[in-house]
Amino acid sequence: MSETVDAPAERSESHPRSSARQRIVEAATELFSTRGYAATTTRDIADRVGIKQPSLYSHFAVKADILIEVELQTFRPTVERFEALHADKALTAGDRLGQLVEFDVRMLCTGSWNVALLGYLPEVRREGLAAGMAAHSHELFLVYRTLVGEALTENGRTETDLGTLTEVVFSLVEGIILRRVHDPHLDADRLAPAVRDAVLAVVR
Amino acid sequence: MSETVDAPAERSESHPRSSARQRIVEAATELFSTRGYAATTTRDIADRVGIKQPSLYSHFAVKADILIEVELQTFRPTVERFEALHADKALTAGDRLGQLVEFDVRMLCTGSWNVALLGYLPEVRREGLAAGMAAHSHELFLVYRTLVGEALTENGRTETDLGTLTEVVFSLVEGIILRRVHDPHLDADRLAPAVRDAVLAVVR
DNA sequence: GTCTATACCGCGATAGAC
DNA sequence: GTCTATCGCGGTATAGAC
Numbered sequence: 001m002s003e004t005v006d007a008p009a010e011r012s013e014s015h016p017r018s019s020a021r022q023r024i025v026e027a028a029t030e031l032f033s034t035r036g037y038a039a040t041t042t043r044d045i046a047d048r049v050g051i052k053q054p055s056l057y058s059h060f061a062v063k064a065d066i067l068i069e070v071e072l073q074t075f076r077p078t079v080e081r082f083e084a085l086h087a088d089k090a091l092t093a094g095d096r097l098g099q100l101v102e103f104d105v106r107m108l109c110t111g112s113w114n115v116a117l118l119g120y121l122p123e124v125r126r127e128g129l130a131a132g133m134a135a136h137s138h139e140l141f142l143v144y145r146t147l148v149g150e151a152l153t154e155n156g157r158t159e160t161d162l163g164t165l166t167e168v169v170f171s172l173v174e175g176i177i178l179r180r181v182h183d184p185h186l187d188a189d190r191l192a193p194a195v196r197d198a199v200l201a202v203v204r
Numbered sequence: 205m206s207e208t209v210d211a212p213a214e215r216s217e218s219h220p221r222s223s224a225r226q227r228i229v230e231a232a233t234e235l236f237s238t239r240g241y242a243a244t245t246t247r248d249i250a251d252r253v254g255i256k257q258p259s260l261y262s263h264f265a266v267k268a269d270i271l272i273e274v275e276l277q278t279f280r281p282t283v284e285r286f287e288a289l290h291a292d293k294a295l296t297a298g299d300r301l302g303q304l305v306e307f308d309v310r311m312l313c314t315g316s317w318n319v320a321l322l323g324y325l326p327e328v329r330r331e332g333l334a335a336g337m338a339a340h341s342h343e344l345f346l347v348y349r350t351l352v353g354e355a356l357t358e359n360g361r362t363e364t365d366l367g368t369l370t371e372v373v374f375s376l377v378e379g380i381i382l383r384r385v386h387d388p389h390l391d392a393d394r395l396a397p398a399v400r401d402a403v404l405a406v407v408r
Numbered sequence: 409g410t411c412t413a414t415a416c417c418g419c420g421a422t423a424g425a426c
Numbered sequence: 427g428t429c430t431a432t433c434g435c436g437g438t439a440t441a442g443a444c
Binding site for chain 4: 041042043054056057061063
């Protein structure tokens, strides 16, 4: 569960001299995202890395462990960033909500692949492999609910059902994941402000 | 491609005396939605229907054809309904947009299973099996764009990027599909008006 | 740690009797 | 149209040499 990370800071950018384990994780990230988990074979991954299929098992005991590591490396940095944005009390709640939305949409638009979709794949959820992503998503939902609540009171709205409105805001942001399925090359600079403005209009 | 439907009107409700073919489609709808297409085996489907696996091939030539039929039966009625709502010129554009959103959210919330997710599964898209759903989605997008455009002029807004705003509205509605993955029992009566109000706030 | 060889299983689909 | 039997393939994972 808790894993020590000893790298200085800039590690996840994929050095040219990455370890074999790291290259496996990166190949799997692409393949799982574009083909799905069940439809990606261990041979696909090994081919992409340039090793033979059984060599994967020197680094991971079972296929599912590769997916777990993909999750960890994908969502760890974003969670940290969310916490920082959430805590910056120098801004109004509306500004913090807006910044969070913009950051979130940019993450969903600009990652190399549409990794966020992974947590919604039925085979991933059914095999209980989405625990990390579900936890991340739930934590993020709580942050959104806090900010939406603060923004509402800031705007003098006390009548609204906070839970439902947070669901709507969350739906608006996460919907970007599905948009990206239709168009893999979303323009973050165009969409992020538009979604931010939409969220702020909803809580106003 | 074009298939004659000779049933009177009420056929898709699954009679107790359904044909074997129809029971296959209904079992597959549930299994594909909850386990994914690749992860659902033809034996799974046959077991659910109460026949042996090879008997499926008396009704469908290949597994993919079952998915195609699931798509057809799922999306045909909704498209017809969309057309009707879109064409009702007795209402203002805002009202028509609101009604369309409410209807759409209710469809996404209340179907027996989260079928809409099917069109976003990587393995379905990669094998070119999402054509029907993609066409449905594109057609729906055009309807939304028209209504969003009319609502904007109705509200005196001419400055806005119509394409981007339509993407935002669409994202808001489709995001419900992902919400339902987290919570399969969404309350349509609570969410549909909330999403409608959010959309109307965004175009105001 | 990577390789070759292979075990073992479950998949989609076919053949042919009834 | 459904059954039993089975084929051929490709999946994950292991064994053991190097």
